[in-house]
Amino acid sequence: MGATMHDVARVAGVSIKTVSNVINEYPHVRPGTRDKVMQAIEELDYRPNLSARGLRLGRTGIIGLAVPALRENYFAELADSVIREAEKRGLGVVIEQTSGDRETELLTFSGGRLRFVDGLIFSPVSLGQADVDVLDVGFPLVLLGERIFGGPTDHVTMVNVDAARAATEHLIRSGRKRIAVVGAHDGEVIGSAGLRLRGYREALEAAGIPFDPTLIAYTTLWHRSNGATSMRQLLATGVKFDAVFALNDTLALGAMRVLQEAGLTIPTDVAVIGFDDLDEARYSLPTLSTIDPGRNEIATTAVRVLLDRIAGVEPTAPMTEYLAEFHLVERESTGARRTSIETIR
Amino acid sequence: MGATMHDVARVAGVSIKTVSNVINEYPHVRPGTRDKVMQAIEELDYRPNLSARGLRLGRTGIIGLAVPALRENYFAELADSVIREAEKRGLGVVIEQTSGDRETELLTFSGGRLRFVDGLIFSPVSLGQADVDVLDVGFPLVLLGERIFGGPTDHVTMVNVDAARAATEHLIRSGRKRIAVVGAHDGEVIGSAGLRLRGYREALEAAGIPFDPTLIAYTTLWHRSNGATSMRQLLATGVKFDAVFALNDTLALGAMRVLQEAGLTIPTDVAVIGFDDLDEARYSLPTLSTIDPGRNEIATTAVRVLLDRIAGVEPTAPMTEYLAEFHLVERESTGARRTSIETIR
DNA sequence: TTGAAAGCGCTAACAC
DNA sequence: GTGTTAGCGCTTTCAA
Numbered sequence A, B: 001m002g003a004t005m006h007d008v009a010r011v012a013g014v015s016i017k018t019v020s021n022v023i024n025e026y027p028h029v030r031p032g033t034r035d036k037v038m039q040a041i042e043e044l045d046y047r048p049n050l051s052a053r054g055l056r057l058g059r060t061g062i063i064g065l066a067v068p069a070l071r072e073n074y075f076a077e078l079a080d081s082v083i084r085e086a087e088k089r090g091l092g093v094v095i096e097q098t099s100g101d102r103e104t105e106l107l108t109f110s111g112g113r114l115r116f117v118d119g120l121i122f123s124p125v126s127l128g129q130a131d132v133d134v135l136d137v138g139f140p141l142v143l144l145g146e147r148i149f150g151g152p153t154d155h156v157t158m159v160n161v162d163a164a165r166a167a168t169e170h171l172i173r174s175g176r177k178r179i180a181v182v183g184a185h186d187g188e189v190i191g192s193a194g195l196r197l198r199g200y201r202e203a204l205e206a207a208g209i210p211f212d213p214t215l216i217a218y219t220t221l222w223h224r225s226n227g228a229t230s231m232r233q234l235l236a237t238g239v240k241f242d243a244v245f246a247l248n249d250t251l252a253l254g255a256m257r258v259l260q261e262a263g264l265t266i267p268t269d270v271a272v273i274g275f276d277d278l279d280e281a282r283y284s285l286p287t288l289s290t291i292d293p294g295r296n297e298i299a300t301t302a303v304r305v306l307l308d309r310i311a312g313v314e315p316t317a318p319m320t321e322y323l324a325e326f327h328l329v330e331r332e333s334t335g336a337r338r339t340s341i342e343t344i345r
Numbered sequence C: 001t002t003g004a005a006a007g008c009g010c011t012a013a014c015a016c
Numbered sequence D: 001g002t003g004t005t006a007g008c009g010c011t012t013t014c015a016a
Helices: A005-012 A016-023 A031-044 A050-057 A073-088 A102-110 A112-116 A129-135 A160-173 A192-207 A224-237 A249-261 A295-311 B005-012 B016-023 B031-044 B050-057 B073-088 B102-110 B112-116 B129-135 B160-173 B192-207 B224-237 B249-261 B295-311
Strands: A062-067 A092-097 A119-122 A141-144 A154-158 A179-184 A216-218 A243-246 A271-273 A290-292 A321-324 A327-329 B062-067 B092-097 B119-122 B141-144 B154-158 B179-184 B216-218 B243-246 B271-273 B290-292 B321-324 B327-329
Touching (some): A005 A031, A073 A249, A102 A129, A154 A295, A160 A327, A179 A192, A243 A249, B062 B073, B062 B295, B141 B295, B160 B179, B295 B321
Parallel strands (some): A062 A119, A179 A243
16 A cells, blocks of 8 residues: 555665665765655655564554553543653553453453553552562563552552542641541552551541541442442441541542532531542532642653663663652632632643 | 564474464364464463564554543543454554644644554544545544544444434423523534534424524533533523533533532523533433433444454445434433432443 | 665465 | 465665
8 A cells, every 4th residue: 555665765766775764864864865765755655664663673662551441530531641641752552441350450461462562551450469470571561550569560659648648637637527538448458548548547646536437438449439329328327527538539529429419518518538630620519629649740750661661771770669749639629719610721 | 572483383393384374263273283382372472473463464453543632531431432342353442642633633644653553543623524635545544523524434423413402302391491502613514513503403493492592602612611611601691591401511511510609400490411421421410411422332333344444345335424323311400300329330 | 875685573375 | 284485664784
């Protein structure tokens, strides 16, 4: 279908090597020659065949991004950032959806698709610390999230404990003492839920507020429906609370909906804070206070680190853990003055 | 790094052709031979090099999906469906974000990245009917959306006019007569806004309700903030209305937020219906009535049609327009009985 | 500064 | 039923 380098060389009256030199911006090409080649490229609408280049170079210019599902806002926004950053660097991104289940997450490493990406950015939600060994794959891999620490790969994440402490402290500062938690995972130590719950407890402790287990709602999944269900259960127990720390925004939105159905006013009766700073948090009613986990910084760092590994600059550099900066975002759900809706982007 | 076919052939004690036969499930291979090969593959952890295969076959097994941005829920959900369908068929998907601007949309066809996808599913939002000629590219292309009709490619879309008429009729059936519209595009005939406004007018006409231009709010972009701003302007004009047809869900959510800020009750004072059936519409307060545009059907059809073109079955088959089925989804915002939050998926 | 030619890993004629 | 081999389009060593 398309023209090849040979065609370009023929039309330009030079050898194929010269065409290659021009395309790869090899410096020592006489300007006149370069012009002839450029013109031939234009004329033939030539575009290099990436398969051939990939075969020759052993690199394809494509990286993989494995996330549970784009349907989940957090991962859609993460993918958005990763694709933007990759594009700046001339890379394509193939997205793999793992559905968040263990089998598929494991398959991601052995699946056929991967023999052709140059590297993979992987955000597991089912694999855990015990699976650390399976991360020892034969290609560049950057790990995201907080399921596995100290593994054999570079790792980009954020200070979950500190961020959760900041969220809780914010509630405490506004005078709340009975702070419910939505989305805890029973017995989890590492992992988003475990770490964030730890931050919550640290904040309570620092403020001298006793930990009350009846305020903790457990739910495995972190969808809106789980936030709603948890909140319904919490209300049904009759336990009193004046604030909710939802371990992510999606849970918070589900929980807010139930609180409002129950006739409670946010933040007057109950203040709510989430975690993730989804776009959606700026438009809910009330707007949702939350933690901005530095998602964009996570994405750009992950791409940069992966590329360095692929390029093999300092192949012996030790595997590193990178921590993104987080920020507390105060909105109406914790009492920030009602503002007109923030302008998008 | 990885083992090649030669390695597998050597270990299995057969020729490279036999290995190829096994991998490509060529039927006439003796079971014993196949087993030996499979074992060698296992032993060497062999995976075929997709670049080489792509070079040889002229196909890479990767398709492109060009959308404005994954940050926009509609496109994230669309991408999710496309990736799922592609995966079923053994294809990878590279996502290209166009930001929805004209330059980038045009670049999508000429950009370097595309020389290696086997085909492209393209959802333009800036290109229009006048650009129909640029769609005549040299590779399989499936067009989505309602910006361009009758072009030189297969096209998967839905019956926007009918769907918008159904949405409006639903409001009329519930006794509403003063129905505001949010998200109209001035002077647009084709395009989502133009077509949906037409459906709205058709419904009014059929019901004998006069069209009132003061009820139409215009906004170029379709983000939450635009829905909010439009609704604020509408309220400021003092015009009376008892229902809102937002031309997509995102606008509807922004508009609902402003209506509620203004102390109005949905649906008692004002009923609201959107368009798209985003996941989010099931969890807003109140839940949002909307049109399910058959997004999943659109995605699966697009992938199927693209694959047929790539495979070249019936290369002379005329370019076809495929229409997905739509459904009216009645929820609380137009008076459906309050249900506990629908279970996710 | 440019040309000739080898070879990346794979598939598919074509032999046997 | 299985082996031999050409060549897909590109980069790059080596010569000129």
